[in-house]
Amino acid sequence: xALTILRNSQEMSExxxxxxxxxxxxxxxxLGMWLFILSELLLFGGMFxxxxxxxxxxxxxxxxxxxxxxxxxxxxxxxxxxxxxxxxAVCISAIQKGQRKLSMYLLMVxxxxxxLFLVNKGFEWxxxxxxxxxxxxxxxxxxxxxxxxxxxxxxxxxxxxGLHVLVGVCVLFVMLILIAKDKINRMHFTPLENSGLYxxxxxxxxxxxxxxxxxxx
Amino acid sequence: MTSTxxxxxxxxxxxxxxxxxxxxxxxLTLDHKRIGLLYLIFVIAFFxxxxxxxxxxxxxxxAPGGTIMGPQTYNALFTLHGIIMIFLVVIPAIVTVFGNFFxxxxxxxxxxxFPRINLLSWWLFVTGAAIVTLSVFTGEGxxxxxxxxxxxxxxxxxxxxxxxxxxxxxxxxxSILTGINLVTTTHRLxxxxxxxxxxxxxxxxxxxxxxxxxxxxxxxGITMVLIFLERFFGVGVFDxxxxxxxxxxxxxxxxxxxxxxxIMILPAMGIVSDVVPVFARKKIFGYTAIALSGMAIAAVGxxxxxxxxFVSGQSDFADILFSLLTFLVAVPSAIKVFNWVATLHKGSxxxxxxxxxxxxxxxxxxxxxxxxxxxxxxxxxxxxxxxxWIPGHFHYxxxxxxxxxxxxAFHYWFPKMFGRMYSRKVxxxxxxxxxxGFNIFYxxxxxxxxxxxxxxxxxxxxxxxxxxxxxxxGSWILIVGLILMFGNFFRGLFRGEKAEDxxxxxxxxxxxxxSPPPTENFxxxxxxxxxxxxxxELTRNE
Numbered sequence: 060x061a062l063t064i065l066r067n068s069q070e071m072s073e074x075x076x077x078x079x080x081x082x083x084x085x086x087x088x089x090l091g092m093w094l095f096i097l098s099e100l101l102l103f104g105g106m107f108x109x110x111x112x113x114x115x116x117x118x119x120x121x122x123x124x125x126x127x128x129x130x131x132x133x134x135x136x137x138x139x140x141x142x143x144x145x146x147x148a149v150c151i152s153a154i155q156k157g158q159r160k161l162s163m164y165l166l167m168v169x170x171x172x173x174x175l176f177l178v179n180k181g182f183e184w185x186x187x188x189x190x191x192x193x194x195x196x197x198x199x200x201x202x203x204x205x206x207x208x209x210x211x212x213x214x215x216x217x218x219x220x221g222l223h224v225l226v227g228v229c230v231l232f233v234m235l236i237l238i239a240k241d242k243i244n245r246m247h248f249t250p251l252e253n254s255g256l257y258x259x260x261x262x263x264x265x266x267x268x269x270x271x272x273x274x275x276x
Numbered sequence: 277m278t279s280t281x282x283x284x285x286x287x288x289x290x291x292x293x294x295x296x297x298x299x300x301x302x303x304l305t306l307d308h309k310r311i312g313l314l315y316l317i318f319v320i321a322f323f324x325x326x327x328x329x330x331x332x333x334x335x336x337x338x339a340p341g342g343t344i345m346g347p348q349t350y351n352a353l354f355t356l357h358g359i360i361m362i363f364l365v366v367i368p369a370i371v372t373v374f375g376n377f378f379x380x381x382x383x384x385x386x387x388x389x390f391p392r393i394n395l396l397s398w399w400l401f402v403t404g405a406a407i408v409t410l411s412v413f414t415g416e417g418x419x420x421x422x423x424x425x426x427x428x429x430x431x432x433x434x435x436x437x438x439x440x441x442x443x444x445x446x447x448x449x450x451s452i453l454t455g456i457n458l459v460t461t462t463h464r465l466x467x468x469x470x471x472x473x474x475x476x477x478x479x480x481x482x483x484x485x486x487x488x489x490x491x492x493x494x495x496x497g498i499t500m501v502l503i504f505l506e507r508f509f510g511v512g513v514f515d516x517x518x519x520x521x522x523x524x525x526x527x528x529x530x531x532x533x534x535x536x537x538x539i540m541i542l543p544a545m546g547i548v549s550d551v552v553p554v555f556a557r558k559k560i561f562g563y564t565a566i567a568l569s570g571m572a573i574a575a576v577g578x579x580x581x582x583x584x585x586f587v588s589g590q591s592d593f594a595d596i597l598f599s600l601l602t603f604l605v606a607v608p609s610a611i612k613v614f615n616w617v618a619t620l621h622k623g624s625x626x627x628x629x630x631x632x633x634x635x636x637x638x639x640x641x642x643x644x645x646x647x648x649x650x651x652x653x654x655x656x657x658x659x660x661x662x663x664x665w666i667p668g669h670f671h672y673x674x675x676x677x678x679x680x681x682x683x684x685a686f687h688y689w690f691p692k693m694f695g696r697m698y699s700r701k702v703x704x705x706x707x708x709x710x711x712x713g714f715n716i717f718y719x720x721x722x723x724x725x726x727x728x729x730x731x732x733x734x735x736x737x738x739x740x741x742x743x744x745x746x747x748x749x750g751s752w753i754l755i756v757g758l759i760l761m762f763g764n765f766f767r768g769l770f771r772g773e774k775a776e777d778x779x780x781x782x783x784x785x786x787x788x789x790x791s792p793p794p795t796e797n798f799x800x801x802x803x804x805x806x807x808x809x810x811x812x813e814l815t816r817n818e
Contacts, residue, residue: 084389087463091389091456094459098455098490098493099494102498105494105499106498109528112524113513116521117519195512204518204519208520211511214509215505219498219501
């Protein structure tokens with residue numbers, strides 16, 4: 060193949076600049092994002108299947124273990140994340156109306172709320188770890204199998220979700236820079252809208268995690 | 277096929293190879309054709325390594341007892357053969373190479389919907405492949421779990437499982453992004469007049485495959501992450517000592533990996549649907565039925581994973597349900613086979629290499645499909661489970677089906693991709709040798725399984741000796757055919773005569789542009805006025 064290329068290029072007389080048309084297919088970009096969100100849902104879907112199967116197997120253990128989680132911290136985090144979803148939605152409306160300053164401000168609010176969520180989560184994990192409850196810990200292994208599974212799933216699912224929050228904050232940060240550089244503005248805001256969709260996904264997954272771990276007893 | 281008849285005279289002769297030069301212009305390219313070829317290089321390299329591993333496995337089995345290697349090496353070989361062939365060859369091959377290269381051209385587009393993400397997919401693929409390869413040479417030795425990484429053994433074995441599953445995870449990300457890209461491309465970038473009923477069936481096949489990639493791959497992603505976490509943090513979700521359920525691991529694994537077998541076969545079916553009409557000089561029979569049966573396979577095929585687990589201890593009700601669904605999924609596959617045969621009926625058949633490979637596909641896939649029905653029934657499954665019957669069956673599907681479909685695609689599109697032609701005579705000989713070798717090899721496997729030889733065993737009883745010997749001879753014949761075929765390609769690449777733009781008289785769009793195509797495929801986006809198998813239209817234009 061390399062030879063073919065070489066031979067052909069010798070025949071070539073002039074080099075044309077290689078330019079790709081910048082396509083701004085709004086619907087296409089949205090469709091792509093929705094497909095990505097669908098695949099993210101199935102990623103968590105696998106975890107939800109595991110949760111359901113194990114909960115069905117040992118309901119009593121799950122009941123006892125879930126009582127040990129701090130409902131107040133969980134509720135505060137839910138409120139934080141729901142508020143951040145609101146602020147990112149308003150941020151998109153602001154950019155659509157050309158209010159650049161306001162949208163940047165709201166984006167920063169969203170990011171701060173996201174980080175606050177993570178800090179809270181960190182405290183929650185920290186307390187549990189202090190009590191010796193973490194995967195493979197002697198304290199946890201001494202408990203019933205259902206409780207081991209509950210806390211295993213708790214760490215894996217909230218951990219995976221936390222990772223998504225972190226990624227979301229980074230994505231929003233990039234959007235902030237793009238707005239500052241006027242790459243995202245009243246005319247062209249698809250990337251911000253897609254980031255907003257991603258943020259809502261992160262929010263919605265938490266909406267399911269919250270009752271599964273904190274509320275159902 | 278298009279209204280760009282006058283474009284024939286003014287066509288630009290600079291093709292996409294000449295546009296730019298240097299290694300960077302390749303590994304940072306956004307051109308879907310170049311990305312397709314980048315994948316091709318890796319797929320072929322890994323195919324060769326997979327074949328070499330398979331060759332040594334087969335050689336080891338030529339006689340009972342140890343012949344050329346120890347049992348641990350043998351375990352590593354069948355594991356690596358599986359991982360490489362499944363994750364690095366069979367799943368990506370047609371979608372990433374030919375899907376990338378031809379799907380945009382066939383729908384009349386200049387590129388895919390997200391060219392940058394397309395490049396990112398390739399980089400993820402390379403990264404994943406590199407990690408999988410590294411897992412062979414680092415840690416305490418290559419994985420020995422089989423490509424399925426079944427818990428709890430994969431949690432206990434001392435060898436380098438975590439790295440391999442991490443590599444598979446990265447490969448999955450690449451696969452998802454490719455799927456998203458191709459679905460969006462099909463929805464958004466069809467040329468004016470390219471209605472859904474005028475799409476070439478290859479596009480339909482890639483489209484349905486891409487849906488499976490988007491929806492099924494995340495499940496194996498999370499499963500691999502869990503194995504990874506299990507190894508490093510001992511979470512316990514699949515560990516029976518901590519309450520975890522290994523059968524649940526099998527469920528999670530096959531929720532992806534059974535649909536993955538349709539990721540493998542559907543694109544090959546698309547190729548057969550495209551090639552058969554061209555060489556029968558006749559419109560495809562049952563266009564809508566073939567297109568929709570592909571979607572049906574993708575949908576029903578996602579609900580049959582439990583037939584891998586009939587002896588795992590899942591409930592009887594689950595067994596019966598999965599068996600029933602397995603029989604159902606055979607219906608759309610059979611619809612396709614009948615439609616291909618009906619297309620050939622009363623056609624004006626031209627025997628050329630691509631058609632021969634497609635005929636082999638139909639024959640071998642039928643055997644694979646029918647043996648699948650036998651093991652899909654509950655009672656025979658008890659007898660056949662984990663015997664050589666199973667690898668015999670799935671090699672008929674994956675190698676006989678997907679592999680021969682891939683080879684058909686090579687022979688069909690080679691002149692378009694490289695602008696040169698291979699020797700058709702040698703190609704036909706290679707086809708015949710491979711076809712004979714294949715059947716000797718894998719039919720012996722079916723017989724071995726029928727007689728009760730368990731799969732993945734290092735040693736065997738003397739009564740199986742003659743069949744193992746036959747299978748090994750068959751593998752040698754098959755490899756001779758493979759060497760001949762690839763030798764023919766390499767010779768064609770450098771010394772082959774210049775190919776015409778439309779050597780097979782195809783009607784679909786890729787044959788209406790120069791070979792090799794220019795960078796953005798079309799001078800002007802064509803306006804489509806008829807379907808991709810309308811051969812009357814072609815002769816009228818001539």
